[in-house]
Amino acid sequence: xxxxxxxxxxxxxxxxxxxxxxxxxxxxxxxxxxxxxxxxxxxxxxxxxxxxxxxxxxxxxxxxxxxxxxxxxxxxxxxxxxxxxxxxxxxxxxxxxxxxxxxxxxxxxxxxxxxxxxxxxxxxxxxxxxxxxxxxxxxxxxxxxxxxxxxxxxxxxxxxxxxxxxxxxxxxxxxxxxxxxxxxxxxxxxxxxxxxxxxxxxxxxxxxxxxxxxxxxxxxxxxxxxxxxxxxxxxxxxxxxxxxxxxxxxxxxxxxxxxxxxxxxxxxxxxxxxxxxxxxxxxxxxxxxxxxxxxxxxxxxx
Amino acid sequence: xxxxxxxxxxxxxxxxxxxxxxxxxxxxxxxxxxxxxxxxxxxxxxxxxxxxxxxxxxxxxxxxxxxxxxxxxxxxxxxxxxxxxxxxxxxxxxxxxxxxxxxxxxxxxxxxxxxxxxxxxxxxxxxxxxxxxxxxxxxxxxxxxxxxxxxxxxxxxxxxxxxxxxxxxxxxxxxxxxxxxxxxxxxxxxxxxxxxxxxxxxxxxxxxxxxxxxxxxxxxxxxxxxxxxxxxxxxxxxxxxxxxxxxxxxxxxxxxxxxxxxxxxxxxxxxxxxxxxxxxxxxxxxxxxxxxxxxxxxxxxx
Numbered sequence: 223x224x225x226x227x228x229x230x231x232x233x234x235x236x237x238x239x240x241x242x243x244x245x246x247x248x249x250x251x252x253x254x255x256x257x258x259x260x261x262x263x264x265x266x267x268x269x270x271x272x273x274x275x276x277x278x279x280x281x282x283x284x285x286x287x288x289x290x291x292x293x294x295x296x297x298x299x300x301x302x303x304x305x306x307x308x309x310x311x312x313x314x315x316x317x318x319x320x321x322x323x324x325x326x327x328x329x330x331x332x333x334x335x336x337x338x339x340x341x342x343x344x345x346x347x348x349x350x351x352x353x354x355x356x357x358x359x360x361x362x363x364x365x366x367x368x369x370x371x372x373x374x375x376x377x378x379x380x381x382x383x384x385x386x387x388x389x390x391x392x393x394x395x396x397x398x399x400x401x402x403x404x405x406x407x408x409x410x411x412x413x414x415x416x417x418x419x420x421x422x423x424x425x426x427x428x429x430x431x432x433x434x435x436x437x438x439x440x441x442x443x444x445x446x447x448x449x450x451x452x453x454x455x456x457x458x459x460x461x462x463x464x465x466x467x468x469x470x471x472x473x474x475x476x477x478x479x480x481x482x483x484x485x486x487x488x489x490x491x492x493x494x495x496x497x498x499x500x501x502x503x504x505x506x507x508x509x510x511x512x513x514x515x516x517x518x519x520x521x522x523x524x
Numbered sequence: 525x526x527x528x529x530x531x532x533x534x535x536x537x538x539x540x541x542x543x544x545x546x547x548x549x550x551x552x553x554x555x556x557x558x559x560x561x562x563x564x565x566x567x568x569x570x571x572x573x574x575x576x577x578x579x580x581x582x583x584x585x586x587x588x589x590x591x592x593x594x595x596x597x598x599x600x601x602x603x604x605x606x607x608x609x610x611x612x613x614x615x616x617x618x619x620x621x622x623x624x625x626x627x628x629x630x631x632x633x634x635x636x637x638x639x640x641x642x643x644x645x646x647x648x649x650x651x652x653x654x655x656x657x658x659x660x661x662x663x664x665x666x667x668x669x670x671x672x673x674x675x676x677x678x679x680x681x682x683x684x685x686x687x688x689x690x691x692x693x694x695x696x697x698x699x700x701x702x703x704x705x706x707x708x709x710x711x712x713x714x715x716x717x718x719x720x721x722x723x724x725x726x727x728x729x730x731x732x733x734x735x736x737x738x739x740x741x742x743x744x745x746x747x748x749x750x751x752x753x754x755x756x757x758x759x760x761x762x763x764x765x766x767x768x769x770x771x772x773x774x775x776x777x778x779x780x781x782x783x784x785x786x787x788x789x790x791x792x793x794x795x796x797x798x799x800x801x802x803x804x805x806x807x808x809x810x811x812x813x814x815x816x817x818x819x820x821x822x823x824x825x826x
Binding site: 384418426429506509 | 658662684689692717797801804808811812813814815817
């Protein structure tokens with residue numbers, strides 16, 4: 223497969239020891255590279271536990287500038303292993319101005335660019351609106367040595383608009399660094415459907431846009447037994463047909479490897495030419511919050 | 525379930541006898557109504573075989589005005605059964621101007637409105653661009669007696685934009701009358717993945733928008749044995765979590781019944797508040813065909 227690229231997803235657990243998490247991630251990048259991975263993606267906020275379970279001003283100390291110590295280290299690793307590295311970081315942009323940012327290091331060790339998470343959640347145990355200013359980069363694609371890729375982050379997964387815009391920028395593979403898990407009290411009743419909905423949304427981005435989609439999630443339990451989060455892992459890669467090529471377990475540290483054949487992508491898009499038939503003349507209302515209808519009694523006067 | 529509505533999907537095969545197809549559809553509407561269905565949806569172009577397998581000017585004779593004989597008959601049936609009826613028709617709007625149009629009859633027998641298929645396919649055996657002028661209604665919602673609904677048609681299934689805009693108009697249930705099947709030569713190799721991609725795309729619309737989605741497809745083989753289409757049925761209803769509530773067989777005529785609980789819909793949207801977090805300030809490029817990037821060698825000068 224001349225036009226194929228091997229990607230590696232590092233699914234791991236995190237402790238409170240930031241240096242240890244960084245060391246583990248570096249070791250796994252080397253492992254993935256040794257297995258032939260050319261583009262390697264770490265999970266969301268891989269340097270620390272998922273601190274957004276509480277609103278604590280001390281947690282802002284975890285943030286760092288980009289470029290900064292972590293991207294310096296990862297650029298060096300990228301150059302050494304000749305791999306593209308995607309890292310999700312807590313970015314300190316200015317005092318009081320922080321973002322959830324993905325940095326892309328190219329295989330020559332350069333910092334190719336960043337993407338700042340555009341869609342920010344705020345739900346019990348995912349208090350991200352407290353920490354992260356919504357991104358102002360817009361949706362982007364990065365021309366790396368091995369493929370043109372896009373990076374989106376976690377909550378972005380649920381928004382077809384983000385995947386579409388990234389694909390329209392020419393990305394052939396969408397990466398989603400992620401931190402999502404089960405509430406212990408919800409898992410039994412809703413856990414299966416929650417995980418399935420999460421996976422199917424991202425597979426749908428692959429189909430709708432004719433791209434590969436790679437999601438990488440953390441594993442492990444963080445927080446108190448009855449009130450913390452059990453991160454559900456299940457990192458996976460889907461092809462442009464939506465077929466899952468590889469899927470990790472729910473509870474083990476793993477490196478997911480998958481080959482993305484860019485000729486297959488071209489072929490799928492020829493058979494399902496959705497980009498040809500988009501009705502761009504009538505999509506302008508997608509920039510509206512809601513379209514209040516006078517005949518809808520629920521929304522009247524809205 | 526005070527705030528629940530029962531929907532009925534009529535999955536059937538069609539012969540060349542238009543009157544017989546109409547009679548069968550009418551009988552099934554009565555059956556569905558007798559089973560408690562309140563909103564009943566017929567499959568795409570239910571009055572005839574799927575004539576778009578060839579480009580034949582004689583097939584335009586199948587078209588009829590709206591309102592016209594078929595909507596007159598269905599309005600009468602809607603009034604008689606006190607059901608909402610959704611019918612996909614070949615609309616003759618003016619000489620040489622035809623659409624693939626869905627008509628919505630309210631439970632009082634009135635013709636509530638129409639939706640003209642916006643995304644028109646054109647692929648081997650699906651030569652729809654020959655027959656159907658792309659719709660000019662835009663995406664709509666209809667306030668019926670039992671629920672606020674949206675109707676999209678077949679190829680629209682693959683476009684998240686259509687589902688989103690219809691949901692933004694306040695639709696709580698999206699109906700997709702459909703005619704999709706397997707090419708005999710492709711079925712063995714690709715058939716499973718094709719059907720799965722089709723279903724998952726529509727389930728993703730349910731999740732992304734927090735709505736119910738109901739797809740109704742025809743069954744039966746139409747055309748020559750090695751060059752025709754085996755319509756794959758599998759009509760289904762998914763809830764706002766993306767969970768498939770009911771799914772018909774691939775090859776039998778069936779009436780699919782499912783209860784849609786609008787309180788469940790409200791609850792799902794509270795837990796997954798995607799409409800809250802859409803980045804409407806940066807979605808304007810969704811009206812572009814592609815975003816040509818100077819650094820992408822494939823698209824340079826585009």
